[in-house]
Amino acid sequence: MKKRCAVKIERFEELLDQYGWDLASWPEALRREANVLIAQDAHAAELLSSLRNVEDILADDPVPMGKHQAVDDIFAAIEAEETRIAATDQVSAQDPNNHFKSIDDRPKSRVQLTVENFIPVGDGPARKTYPAKPSVSPVNSAIVSDGAQFNGRAKGLLRLLGKGVFSGVGMAVCVVAGFVFGVTMTAQQGHQVSAHATEAEMVDLLENHVFAIDPLTVDQSENGASLPTQGGQAQ
């Protein structure tokens, strides 16, 4: 009597993809079911056989050791690379600009101006100009008797101003203020221009009116004629 197979071929393919093409790596229960299917279904058996073959080829080591001298070649390449790097370093050491760089020990930023950075470290000669620890007034310990506490940064109000005004927020406020000022000035100028335009128009109208009225006035005063009526002729 044939044992009923619970695994269909589609499910078998899915399991092959999931657990690999070697049934030995499958979970026990599934492997048993798969073996039943393989025994009953020639297509399943053929599929497994072809995939096992593929897996064998994949897992097979087709790589010969290569050249016997491969490791020696690697170390020769390492030597060559190290020689090249050393030569490059030597050339850059002989570069006059690099020479100045090496003796230029000026601090590159204000942060390096702190007292701690001036304190000699290691076995070098002790520095005479700056005390390693800031000396304190014998009268009031809060008073520092020398400038050793100076760290290159402004203190108090200047520091506050520096933080408040020259900081990023301060800059942003300045930019916004400048923008508002510019807009206001432009608007004001616009008003002035339009006012000038209106004024010019008025002047123009007045002048025209004066020039138009003037001869009539002159005529009226000189000839005693009445003003012309609308649609009529002057007498």
Add this chain to the structure above:
Amino acid sequence: MSVGLRPVVSTSSDTSDMASAQEVLRELDDNALVARMVQGDKGAYRVVVERYYRGIVGIARRMGLVSGDAEDVAQDVFVRVWLHREKWRADGGATFKTWLYRVAVNRVIDLKRKPQFVDGTELDEVPDEAMSALDKLAQHQEFKRLRIAIKKLSDQQQIAINLFYDRELSNQEASAIMGISVNAMESLLKRARKRLREELKTI
């Protein structure tokens, strides 16, 4: 006469000393060797190279490089690793082996992305003297067919398949080289196998 012989005797002694030192180094595990390598011990690094050269060439070839290119990649990887050995951090979470393989995989990917890379259809034949000429041909044909199918997979799937079937790597190591979890690796492998199976049907 004795003066003339002295250098010869001395050289022989040095050589045997070096050989015995190499033997001692070969007994060490990766961590000890790499610690020495970081300090600049070339003898220790030689043992590391001997230990992993074959694996690196293998992975480069599995990823589609022909023999000469694969050996070039291996050489390049080992030279780079030596020159940048101070970058290795033992507590970085990866083993030296997975780090080395990751460097190699990245190098192969870089090489394959270069436009001048010719995706060689010429594949090195597997030298197996025990096989008959007909078997060799059949195996070569099968190998070629498989390589064509693998090339149709995505890059990630190709790497997953190649690392998974590398005998020298465990699943954990393969997933660590790819920088993914074991679960993600299994999921990637499942998709890769399915695609490979479908591609093989059409070839």
